[in-house]
Amino acid sequence: MDLDLTGRTILVMGAxxxxxxxxxxxxxxxxxxxxxxxxxxxxxxVLDTSDPASRAAFLASMGEKPLDGMFVNTGGPKPGDLADxxxxxxxxxxxxxxxxxxLLVRALLPNLRDGGAILFNxxxxxxxxxxxxxxxxVFRAAVWALAKSLAEELSPRRIRVNVIVPGxxxxxxxxxxxxxxxxxxGVTLEAVQAEAARQIPLGRYGDPEEFGRxxxxxxxxRASFLNGASYWVDGGQTRSx
Numbered sequence: 001m002d003l004d005l006t007g008r009t010i011l012v013m014g015a016x017x018x019x020x021x022x023x024x025x026x027x028x029x030x031x032x033x034x035x036x037x038x039x040x041x042x043x044x045x046v047l048d049t050s051d052p053a054s055r056a057a058f059l060a061s062m063g064e065k066p067l068d069g070m071f072v073n074t075g076g077p078k079p080g081d082l083a084d085x086x087x088x089x090x091x092x093x094x095x096x097x098x099x100x101x102x103l104l105v106r107a108l109l110p111n112l113r114d115g116g117a118i119l120f121n122x123x124x125x126x127x128x129x130x131x132x133x134x135x136x137x138v139f140r141a142a143v144w145a146l147a148k149s150l151a152e153e154l155s156p157r158r159i160r161v162n163v164i165v166p167g168x169x170x171x172x173x174x175x176x177x178x179x180x181x182x183x184x185x186g187v188t189l190e191a192v193q194a195e196a197a198r199q200i201p202l203g204r205y206g207d208p209e210e211f212g213r214x215x216x217x218x219x220x221x222r223a224s225f226l227n228g229a230s231y232w233v234d235g236g237q238t239r240s241x
Contacts, residue, residue: 006031151228167234
């Protein structure tokens with residue numbers, strides 16, 4: 001299917017690695033022009049969503065560049081239970097996952113063409129909390145609430161707002177979480193990954209490319225009647241209704 005993305009410009013946050021990179025590659029393959037950002041200096045524009053100065057510098061560099069879509073994507077917060085996390089950890093996660101992206105979207109709304117799309121990357125924790133990830137559980141759910149609110153608020157401009165929900169996709173972040181769990185339990189990484197795969201009905205982790213293809217579709221004009229919804233890429237792991 002031609003996604004009608006040729007000639008369209010999409011902002012992809014966190015485009016240098018993991019799911020963001022997969023989304024960037026899928027969009028480019030469909031002919032889109034991608035403005036990528038990353039916390040790490042390199043080929044992408046530098047943007048740390050948790051840092052007000054970084055946000056301001058990025059917005060200044062954007063100026064009035066028109067956009068047809070935004071993939072709002074951040075790095076994952078520190079793992080741990082409530083007792084493991086400091087006030088500074090909570091403040092950083094709030095800035096990184098919720099406040100920073102919210103302020104960026106608000107500032108870029110004038111750049112976004114009518115009929116465009118905003119796609120927030122979240123986590124399966126928006127329905128089922130994940131052990132040892134209380135920061136993600138709290139703030140990813142808040143991002144989902146933001147997306148639902150914006151789907152209504154931006155409807156006069158025909159801007160569609162959705163969320164995409166990854167399960168266990170083979171990225172650096174998921175491997176780091178698997179290593180953290182293995183160390184906590186005193187078992188091997190391979191044992192943790194095998195047990196995790198058994199919890200997925202399809203019996204395996206997802207590939208980033210599978211996630212990227214759906215994200216590209218949701219950001220494209222072909223998804224023109226999809227709004228205010230969540231789309232799961234988890235192999236059926238999330239069993240709640």
